[in-house]
Amino acid sequence: xxxxxxxxxxxxxxxxxxxxxxxxxxxxxxxxxxxxxxxxxxxxxxxxxxxxxxxxxxxxxxxxxxxxxxxxxxxxxxxxxxxxxxxxxxxxxxxxxxxxxxxxxxxxxxxxxxxxxxxxxxxxxxxxxxxxxxxxxxxxxxxxxxxxxxxxxxxxxxxxxxxxxxxxxxxxxxxxxxxxxxxxxxxxxxxxxxxxxxxxxxxxxxxxxxxxxxxxxxxxxxxxxxxxxxxxxxxxxxxxxxxxxxxxxxxxxxxxxxxxxxxxxxxxxxxxxxxxxxxxxxxxxxxxxxxxxxxxxxxxxxxxxxxxxxxxxxxxxxxxxxxxxxxxxxxxxxxxxxxxxxxxxxxxxxxxxxxxxxxxxxxxxxxxxxxxxxxxxxxxxxxxxxxxxxxxxxxxxxxxxxxxxxxxxxxxxxxxxxxxxxxxxxxxxxxxxxxxxxxxxx
Ligand code: C2G
Numbered sequence: 001x002x003x004x005x006x007x008x009x010x011x012x013x014x015x016x017x018x019x020x021x022x023x024x025x026x027x028x029x030x031x032x033x034x035x036x037x038x039x040x041x042x043x044x045x046x047x048x049x050x051x052x053x054x055x056x057x058x059x060x061x062x063x064x065x066x067x068x069x070x071x072x073x074x075x076x077x078x079x080x081x082x083x084x085x086x087x088x089x090x091x092x093x094x095x096x097x098x099x100x101x102x103x104x105x106x107x108x109x110x111x112x113x114x115x116x117x118x119x120x121x122x123x124x125x126x127x128x129x130x131x132x133x134x135x136x137x138x139x140x141x142x143x144x145x146x147x148x149x150x151x152x153x154x155x156x157x158x159x160x161x162x163x164x165x166x167x168x169x170x171x172x173x174x175x176x177x178x179x180x181x182x183x184x185x186x187x188x189x190x191x192x193x194x195x196x197x198x199x200x201x202x203x204x205x206x207x208x209x210x211x212x213x214x215x216x217x218x219x220x221x222x223x224x225x226x227x228x229x230x231x232x233x234x235x236x237x238x239x240x241x242x243x244x245x246x247x248x249x250x251x252x253x254x255x256x257x258x259x260x261x262x263x264x265x266x267x268x269x270x271x272x273x274x275x276x277x278x279x280x281x282x283x284x285x286x287x288x289x290x291x292x293x294x295x296x297x298x299x300x301x302x303x304x305x306x307x308x309x310x311x312x313x314x315x316x317x318x319x320x321x322x323x324x325x326x327x328x329x330x331x332x333x334x335x336x337x338x339x340x341x342x343x344x345x346x347x348x349x350x351x352x353x354x355x356x357x358x359x360x361x362x363x364x365x366x367x368x369x370x371x372x373x374x375x376x377x378x379x380x381x382x383x384x385x386x387x388x389x390x391x392x393x394x395x396x397x398x399x400x401x402x403x404x405x406x407x408x409x410x411x412x413x414x415x416x417x418x419x420x421x422x423x424x425x426x427x428x429x430x431x432x433x434x435x436x437x438x439x440x441x442x
Pocket of ligand 1: 007008009011016017020036091092093094095096113114115116117119120254329374429
């Protein structure tokens with residue numbers, strides 16, 4: 001039996017992919033198709049795939065041509081696969097002519113003719129462009145515009161800031177088509193908004209945008225009251241619009257992969273999570289920002305809620321406050337079979353790492369863990385320790401922008417990396433804190 005293997009991303013599956021698979025199948029009796037994971041594509045510079053790995057696998061399966069589908073996760077895997085599956089022929093499109101000759105040591109290498117006039121890139125370009133408006137023109141908005149330039153099918157076209165001088169400067173600096181002199185002016189010029197204004201304006205802007213039928217990407221902290229979050233999600237549902245929270249870590253390759261590894265049981269049952277985040281701020285600045293819970297808690301809650309879920313039994317908060325602002329807060333969550341804690345500070349410095357402990361080992365993510373490209377899995381037997389590296393390109397905002405744009409264009413009901421329930425849980429924690437439930441002053 002002749003075994004053939006071929007690989008690809010198969011984004012927006014098209015006739016060119018089909019022809020290639022058909023030709024590959026005709027070379028032998030058994031066809032194995034390797035589909036790249038989302039992370040591997042990011043690693044090899046493919047930022048703009050529109051379909052996720054499950055959708056891409058499904059598209060390959062639907063052709064009925066593949067006898068077996070494997071996922072391609074790392075550089076060098078092709079050799080491992082060829083040996084593991086006793087492959088006789090490696091086949092790939094002629095756009096790769098010569099590139100895979102090194103595999104000739106392991107099997108026959110065949111470059112098949114590529115179908116002219118069609119490609120995923122062309123199909124992506126044919127997709128609509130999301131015209132984005134930005135509300136709030138501070139430092140995060142500046143980073144956002146630069147990062148958005150690395151994502152296809154999105155264009156920042158307009159910005160709004162009640163301070164018109166700042167607004168004009170922002171538009172000029174980034175060459176935006178339009179300077180909005182009012183909110184209505186902004187909404188008239190865009191179909192989606194990124195809300196990067198001070199946290200206490202989020203609710204109002206989100207509501208306004210959704211009522212006008214705009215998709216919304218809102219900076220953290222989203223809102224601090226459950227009733228507000230409920231209302232906004234309900235509105236998004238009614239209007240059939242995307243409402244997404246820009247918690248960048250949730251969309252980053254390293255964090256997403258860490259999450260899947262942990263769910264697969266790599267350190268056994270998880271019993272404890274501890275994490276920190278802090279930035280020392282000047283007194284006036286912290287007043288404006290609202291304190292360490294408001295500033296940092298959504299990041300530190302992320303691994304806890306992602307891994308342990310939304311059904312915690314209770315939380316105790318321990319805060320050091322000054323002039324009504326928490327300079328430091330430690331929160332301890334009790335779950336039925338686990339415990340989690342985090343420290344956040346705007347007037348106290350902490351080590352910003354993340355440690356997740358399980359019955360077989362633990363994960364260590366060094367500071368600053370929320371923008372990590374690296375983590376370690378450690379065991380009693382140190383020989384089994386493993387280090388994992390992932391891309392974290394630029395400011396790391398391009399990953400959330402990419403997800404937002406994909407959702408707006410093609411996946412309005414699709415699964416988000418952060419679910420509504422998880423966001424509601426985060427808002428609930430903030431509200432409990434605001435209400436001083438189980439709060440102990442230090
Ligand atoms: N292809 C083709 N004709 C097209 C477009 C693509 O024959 N018009 C072929 C490619 O040559 C490749 C396969 O379809 O063999 C999958 O293409 P992509 O999804 O673009 O994947 P690619 O980036 O080429 O990844 O490790 C991954 C592989 O190296 C190939």
